[in-house]
Amino acid sequence: MSSQVIPVEEFDYVVFGGTGDLAERKLIPALYHRHAAGQIVDGSRIIGAARSDMATEAYRDFARKALEEHVRRDLLDAADVDSFLARLAYCAVDAKSDKGWAELKALLGDEDRVRAYYLAVGPSIFGDIADRLDQNGLIRERSRLVIEKPIGKDLASARALNAVVGKHFREDQIFRIDHYLGKETVQNLMVLRFANALYQPVWNAAHIDHVQITVAETIGVEGRGDYYDKSGAIRDMVQNHLLQLLCLVAMEPPASIEANAVRDEKLKVLRSLKPVDQDTVGQVTVRGQYKAGAAHGEAVPGYLDEIEDKGSDTETFVAIKAEIETWRWAGVPFYLRTGKRLPSRVSEIVVQFKPVPHNVFGKAGAEMHPNRLILRLQPDEGVRQSIMIKDPGPGGLRMRDVALDMTFAENFEADAPDAYERLLLDVIRGNQTLFMRRDEVEAAWEWIDPLIDGWASTAQKTAKYTAGSWGPTASIALIERDGRTWHEAEG
C-alpha cells in the first residue's frame, strides 16, 4: 500500500528561529520529505528568520547540512534536495526592534496566499513577534500562527501567553502544536474507535478494566537542562502529550472529525478529570529522578550530574493514577507513566478489557487472559488486539493468547511519516483537528496546577531510580496495589 499524496495550495512558511534546533532537526527535514513526496506545489517558499545576519545561500547550506544529518541517506535524492533548497530564503529579523521587518514585508510581497508564521523560538518573545507582525501589516485573513509548548508553566502564564497571541490572531488562525497528535498511531486511534462498529459498544466501564499510557525514553536531558530543570516530566510530558493521549482514548464520539467537534469532546474529558490535590497526591502519583546507571550497556551519568543545580528535586519520571468522573469511565483508572533514562524507548496505550464473566472451560479456563488492545506509538507503530484462541491440534483443550497484528510497518511501503510532516501541512490546509485549542491547554493546566501544588505543600520528594530501570519501585506499587501490573513495554 502506498499513501496518496494530495498537494496543498501555494504557501509561504516563515520560520522564526529558523536557525535553531527545532528547525534543524524537525521542521526542515519534515518539509523536505513533503517536498520530495510532491506535496508542495511550485512557488511555495520557506523563509528562515532569525536575529543573525546571514545570506540566503548560507541558510541553504545550513539546511543542506540539516538534511544530511537528519534525513535517512536513502531518502536523500540529490535533485530533490536541490529543488527543495531553491525554495528557501533567509531574512534577518529582530523580534525586539524594527530591524529586518521591512525586508521581511518586501520579501513576502503582496500576493494573497497562505502564510504560516512558525514561532520556533522561546515563548518569552511570542508577544514581540506577534506585535511586530501586526504593526507591519503582515497578518491577513489567510495568515496563520504556529506555536509549540511550553505554552505556559501554569494556568496563569498559559492564559497570559494565549492572550498575547490572541490579541493579533483569531483562534482559528492559531495552531498549537502537540507533536504527539501528529503520530500515525494517535490518528489511527480515532479511526479504530470511530470507523469500526466493534469497539464502541465495549468502550466503557462495563467492559474496560483499566487503561495504561506509557511514554518511556532512553535519553536523558540532552543539554536541555536549563529548560528541563524548571519543567520536569509533569510539565514537559504529562500536561500536554500524555493528557492528549488520554483525551483521545476517553472522549465521546464527536459528531464529526471537524476540529471544534473533536476539541469540544477532548475538553469535556479534561474537565472531568478527578482533581488531584494535596489530600490525594501522595496516593495517586509517584515522582522519580534518575541517578547514574546504564543505557544500552553503557554507563550514563545521573540527572544531577547533567544540570547546574546539584540540589534539584525536579522529576524525570512521573506515574499517575488518573480517573475520569463520567458515566462512561467511572471506576476505570487511567495509569499514566513517563520518564527519561528508562530501559527502552517505547510509547504505547494499553486498553485492558475485563475478564469474561464466567469460565465455561473448567481447568483449561485457567489459561484465559483478559483481552488487551495495544496501540504502539513508537517504535514499530501499530495496533495489536490480543484474543484467546484454542491451541490447534487434537488432545485436550488448551488455549492460547494470540495477537491480531495490525503493525503498520508491514502494511506500508515507507516508514510512518514523522509527526511534523502531517502537522506542518495541516496548518496550510487550515485543518485544526490535530491542534490544541486555547481552552484545552488551559483546562489541562487547571488539572495539573493543584497536583504540582500538592507536591509542594506535602513536600513529596522524588524517589531516585537507576538510569536504565523502569523508574522507582513506588511506580510498580502504585498499580500493583490495585491488583494490576504494568504491561511489559519492550522497545
Ligand code: BG6
Ligand atoms: C518533547 C519533550 O515534547 O517530547 C522532550 O520536550 C521529549 O523532553 C520529546 O524527549 C519526546 O518526543 P518523541 O516524539 O521523541 O517521543
